[in-house]
Amino acid sequence: MTQKFISIEGIAKRFPAAGGGTTTVFEDLWLAMERGTFTCVIGHSGCGKTTVLNVLAGLDTPSDGTVIVDNQAIEGPSLDRAVIFQSHALLPWRTVLGNVAFAVSSKWRRWSRLEVEEHARRFIALVGLAGAEHKRPAELSGGMKQRVGIARALSIEPKILLMDEPFSALDALTRGTLQDEVRRICRETGQTVVMITHDVDEAIYLADRIVLMTNGPQAVLAEIVENPLPADRKRHDVHKHPLYYAVRNHVVDFLVSRSKSFGDADKAALDRRRPPVVRPGAPEPVMLGDAHPVPPRSDIARPPVSQAG
Numbered sequence: 001m002t003q004k005f006i007s008i009e010g011i012a013k014r015f016p017a018a019g020g021g022t023t024t025v026f027e028d029l030w031l032a033m034e035r036g037t038f039t040c041v042i043g044h045s046g047c048g049k050t051t052v053l054n055v056l057a058g059l060d061t062p063s064d065g066t067v068i069v070d071n072q073a074i075e076g077p078s079l080d081r082a083v084i085f086q087s088h089a090l091l092p093w094r095t096v097l098g099n100v101a102f103a104v105s106s107k108w109r110r111w112s113r114l115e116v117e118e119h120a121r122r123f124i125a126l127v128g129l130a131g132a133e134h135k136r137p138a139e140l141s142g143g144m145k146q147r148v149g150i151a152r153a154l155s156i157e158p159k160i161l162l163m164d165e166p167f168s169a170l171d172a173l174t175r176g177t178l179q180d181e182v183r184r185i186c187r188e189t190g191q192t193v194v195m196i197t198h199d200v201d202e203a204i205y206l207a208d209r210i211v212l213m214t215n216g217p218q219a220v221l222a223e224i225v226e227n228p229l230p231a232d233r234k235r236h237d238v239h240k241h242p243l244y245y246a247v248r249n250h251v252v253d254f255l256v257s258r259s260k261s262f263g264d265a266d267k268a269a270l271d272r273r274r275p276p277v278v279r280p281g282a283p284e285p286v287m288l289g290d291a292h293p294v295p296p297r298s299d300i301a302r303p304p305v306s307q308a309g
């Protein structure tokens with residue numbers, strides 16, 4: 001079934017409020033993702049992105065609703081779903097090989113030590129760390145540690161890769177290189193990915209679809225932006241594509257103004273089960289999947305703001 005490999009169905013998250021009652025962080029979120037797609041979630045701090053990712057990981061439970069992955073409801077953490085956090089959380093006493101092999105042997109418990117190590121080495125090489133297998137985390141740079149985290153996550157060959165701002169703690173050069181590698185690996189392996197980022201340019205480079213969430217509390221999924229750039233885009237010249245600024249301005253405009261001004265009337269008008277899908281720069285209204293058509297917005301150049309905060 002390709003249409004709804006991941007199906008987020010009406011999830012909400014509520015916490016007890018300080019003075020009694022409850023605070024609803026986000027509500028009635030519906031989103032379907034196809035196998036092999038790369039989805040980025042963007043929204044301001046506090047709208048509940050990490051909570052959504054934790055629900056997908058099975059590390060948190062929604063107050064309402066459910067999430068189905070590959071026709072099965074999520075009922076807890078699973079080795080079918082790998083998570084990469086901003087901090088790499090490596091086992092400090094284990095080597096690079098030891099960290100990756102530990103994950104591999106958790107997934108394939110009957111494999112021999114040789115099988116586990118061979119498999120782990122393959123993924124260590126894939127992220128460019130061949131030769132560093134016997135180093136411990138303390139001997140690695142931040143970028144190298146994050147590579148180990150990526151190798152570890154990919155080595156268990158998860159159905160879904162979940163990433164929570166995986167590159168935000170890295171310097172710009174390392175961030176760019178790792179973005180390239182993650183994109184290459186995900187494309188080569190057909191990996192299904194959901195990633196949270198605050199970086200609009202990162203989302204445009206990596207994502208097939210960018211999901212826009214309004215500000216919390218009571219955040220909603222306002223819109224899905226279909227990335228109109230060609231699949232074989234390259235980081236060094238992606239900004240030269242004629243549609244680059246159409247999509248960038250659209251997302252920035254949402255973050256700067258629409259995410260905040262999205263009021264009760266907008267929420268009432270929103271079909272939560274079928275959020276609007278837009279393809280910035282598209283000449284005509286688009287009809288994508290089971291979503292209803294939305295006219296393209298005007299893509300007027302605005303001051304550059306690449307970070308949601």
Ligand SMILES: Nc1ncnc2c1ncn2[C@@H]1O[C@H](COP(=O)(O)OP(=O)(O)OP(=O)(O)O)[C@@H](O)[C@H]1O
Nearest residue numbers: 015016025043044045046047048049050051052216
């Ligand atoms: N255990 C908890 N109890 C009460 N409130 C919580 C709890 N966990 C999260 N929250 C609240 O839920 C809201 C959403 O948190 P979450 O971390 O998912 O947001 P986010 O969009 O990922 O933010 P950021 O971009 O800053 O990481 C926040 O206001 C947070 O304070």
